[in-house]
Amino acid sequence: MVEGDEANSHHHLTHEDLLYVPDLPTTTTDFGLDAIIVPTARPSAQLRTAIGYAKELGCALLVLCSKKSTAAHVVELTAGAGIDVIAIDVNQRHWKLLPEFKTDALAKRRFLDIRDTATKRNIALLFANLVGWRRVFFLDDDITVEHVDVLKAAVRQLDHVEVAGLRVDEYPDNSVVCHAGRELGHPQRTFIGGGALAVDVAAAAGSFFPHVYNEDWFFLLGDKGLRATAIAGRAKQERYDPYYTRSRARFEEFGDTLAEGVFWLLDEDHKVNDADRKHWGAFLEHRRAFISELLATVETSELGSAKQHKIRRALTAALRRNQRITPELCTAYLDEWFKDRKTWHEHLTTMRAACPATDPAEVSRTLRLGALFVPAGNEPELSVGSQELSRSSSVPAA
Secondary structure, eight states, rough: OOOGGGBTBOHHHHHHHGBOOSSSOOOHHHHHHEEEEEEESSOOOOOOOOOHHHHHOOOOOEOOOEEOHHHHHHHHHHHHSSSOOEEEEOOOGGGEEESHHHHHHHHHHHHSSSSSSSHHHHHHHHHHHHHTOOOEEEEEEEEEOOSSSHHHHHHGGGGGGSEEEEEEEETTTHHHHHHHHHHOOOOOOOOOTTTTTEEEEETTTTOOOOSSSSSHHHHHBOOOOOSSSEEEEEEOOOOOOTTHHHHHHHHHHHHHHHHHHHHHHHTTTGGGOOHHHHHHHHHHHHHHHHHHHHHHHTTTTOOOHHHHHHHHHHHHHHHHTTTOOOOOHHHHHHHHHHHHHHHHHHHHHHHHHHOOOOHHHHHHHHHHHOOOOEEEEEEEESSSSSSSOOOOOOOOOO
């Protein structure tokens, strides 16, 4: 736990002491990256940076699309890029490819993440396991690095660890509550996450992304603590307004509370399964006190009245949502999460037996992903059936 002027009795400003330091020696000259994976819901033009990285690294690009992004648009954008591209329009039908997680049933609508990021990342993990990819890099479409060598360095850390992430700064990668804390004068650092994460696919086979905020922090956990994880450089995230709507703070609160509560234990040299009812009772008091302290300082801050209003609205929404969270719910959620980890591992084993082929197009046909492929140097093609897809064609339903 951080001590001194940077300490807060109700909140840990960083968890970086849990990570391996960077600059571990590498044992391979070939970093061996199989694919960059981008879950996206924004216009496909946002992918130009990731396309450039994939081209420089000589790896495939897997794009999982929804909302303003479509597989057909990705095909148009990447045709002629000289890389293997796989684009999938993710919808409710794809949920059937994943097991029924007990944590979903427990969290229900009130506490589930309203985004589809976790679903996309889990489908990508399933696909990576089935096609035999060894190393992948999860990269959000609003993340950039100073030089592509930063990505190479992160992947090379997988010679020694199971996961290696980049610290996302420039505009910090934090929850709404932590953004508010920083703007109100409370020290706050960032941690690694799914937005810029190199993963050893086989080593991390027991991990999945649950459908709550901070799903990537849960992916980093093993049965007892943080799996072997390195921090391996820096990345930049595009600026956004975290206070745009109070619903953001509301939907983040359950996952933020769970993750911060678990990592609080790890900071104190305890294990994940030490998170019992007593711990959650104490931690929920810490969490509510921290948010209340922030609310109390809004009026006296030097921020403009408009910013004060947004922050007050967001923090109030977070506090009200937190007051609906009980120690029993947190304890039950972790109990079910442990079961879901086993379910996920068994699901991967079952799917590998049902889909022995490793060719990406064949895997897509078997799973009925409806994926579109742009092989390096070739015209786009469709993975379902024997149809051909031209650049102007719409995406047929699988």
